Amino acid sequence: MSEAVLDSGAEAPGKQALVEDWSRDKQVFGVPWGKAMMWIFLLSDTFIFSCFLVGYMMVRISTTDPWPNPSEVFALEAFGYPVPLLLIAIMTFVLITSSGTMALAVNMGYRKDRKKTFWLMVATAALGATFVGMQAFEWTKLIMEGVRPWGNPFGAAQFGSSFFMITGFHGMHVSAGVIYLLVVAFRVRNGFYEKRGGNYEIVEIAGLYWHFVDLVWVFIFAFFYLW
Amino acid sequence: MAAEGTQHPLKIYWIMWGALFVLSTFSYATDFMDDGALRTSLILLFMLAKAGGIVWIFMHMGWERIALKLAILGPPVAILVLIGLMSLEGHYVEDNRLQHYGGSTMEPQTPGHH
Numbered sequence: 001m002s003e004a005v006l007d008s009g010a011e012a013p014g015k016q017a018l019v020e021d022w023s024r025d026k027q028v029f030g031v032p033w034g035k036a037m038m039w040i041f042l043l044s045d046t047f048i049f050s051c052f053l054v055g056y057m058m059v060r061i062s063t064t065d066p067w068p069n070p071s072e073v074f075a076l077e078a079f080g081y082p083v084p085l086l087l088i089a090i091m092t093f094v095l096i097t098s099s100g101t102m103a104l105a106v107n108m109g110y111r112k113d114r115k116k117t118f119w120l121m122v123a124t125a126a127l128g129a130t131f132v133g134m135q136a137f138e139w140t141k142l143i144m145e146g147v148r149p150w151g152n153p154f155g156a157a158q159f160g161s162s163f164f165m166i167t168g169f170h171g172m173h174v175s176a177g178v179i180y181l182l183v184v185a186f187r188v189r190n191g192f193y194e195k196r197g198g199n200y201e202i203v204e205i206a207g208l209y210w211h212f213v214d215l216v217w218v219f220i221f222a223f224f225y226l227w
Numbered sequence: 228m229a230a231e232g233t234q235h236p237l238k239i240y241w242i243m244w245g246a247l248f249v250l251s252t253f254s255y256a257t258d259f260m261d262d263g264a265l266r267t268s269l270i271l272l273f274m275l276a277k278a279g280g281i282v283w284i285f286m287h288m289g290w291e292r293i294a295l296k297l298a299i300l301g302p303p304v305a306i307l308v309l310i311g312l313m314s315l316e317g318h319y320v321e322d323n324r325l326q327h328y329g330g331s332t333m334e335p336q337t338p339g340h341h
Contacts, residue, residue, distance in 0.1 A: 021294035029295045050306045061317030065331040073338045100244035155335040211285045222274035
C-alpha cells in the first residue's frame with residue numbers, strides 16, 4: 001500500500017481497497033463524518049422499518065380471518081368508477097418527483113449554485129408536504145369508514161394496526177424531512193454555509209435522508225398496498 | 228476530497244427519474260393482474276429495481292468506496308433471516324389457531340359502501 005494512494009483518497013482495486021481503508025489508523029470511509037453518520041443512522045432506520053414490515057407479515061400470515069383487500073379498501077371513486085389504489089399511486093409519483101428534485105438540488109449544491117439549490121429544495125419540501133397532506137386524507141377516509149388499530153369492518157383486525165403503525169411512522173419521517181430540508185434550504189440561501197468554507201456537503205446529507213424516505217415507500221407500496 | 232464523484236452530468240438523474248416513473252407505473256399495473264406467482268414476482272422485481280436505482284444513483288452509493296458499501300449494504304442481509312424465521316413462525320401459529328379454534332367465522336363487509 002502506498003502513501004500516495006492514501007493521500008490522494010483514490011481507491012485501490014478490488015479487495016485490497018477494503019483492507020487498506022480498515023487498516024490505515026484513521027477514518028475508515030473516506031467521506032465527511034456527517035455523511036458516514038447519516039448512512040449509519042439510515043442503516044438503523046432500515047432495521048426499524050424492517051421490523052415493522054416483518055411484524056406486519058407475521059400477523060398477516062398467522063391470522064385466520066380474511067385480510068382486507070387493499071386494492072378495494074384504498075380505491076377512490078373517479079370518473080364514476082372505483083379506481084384501485086388511485087390516491088396511493090398519486091402519492092407514489094409525488095414522492096418520486098420529490099426524489100428527482102432533491103437529486104438535482106444536491107448536484108446544484110456541489111456546483112455552488114445557491115439559488116437553484118434553494119428552490120429545488122423548497123420544491124422537494126413542498127412535494128413532501130403534499131404527500132403528507134394526501135396521507136392525512138387517506139387516514140381520515142379510513143377512520144371514517146371505521147378502520148381502527150383494534151379492528152375494522154373489512155376483515156382481519158391486524159389490518160388497522162399494521163396500517164396506522166407503518167404509514168404513520170413513514171409519514172412522521174416525511175414530516176421531519178420536510179422540516180429538515182427547509183432548515184437546510186434557508187441556510188443555503190442566507191449564506192450560512194459560505195461562512196463555513198462554502199461546503200455544501202450538507203445538501204447531499206439531507207438528500208440521503210430524503211431518498212431513504214422514498215426508498216422506504218417503495219417497500220411499503222409493494223408489501224402493504226400491492227401484496 | 229469530498230466532491231469526488233459527485234459532480235456528474237445531470238443526464239444520469241433525468242434517466243433515473245424517468246426510469247422510476249416507468250417502474251412505478253409497472254408496479255401499479257400489477258394491481259390489475261390476477262393473484263399468483265407471476266404477479267408476486269413482478270411486484271418484487273419492480274420493487275428491487277426501484278430500490279436499487281434510488282440507492283445506487285440518487286444516494287450515490289455506486290460511487291462510494293467498497294468499505295462504505297459493505298458496511299451499509301451488508302447488515303440488512305440479516306433481515307432475510309428474520310423474514311424466513313417469522314414466516315415459519317407465522318404459519319405455525321396459523322396452523323395452531325385453525326386446529327384449536329377452527330376457521331374464521333368473520334363475514335367482512337366490502338369496503339366503499341356508505
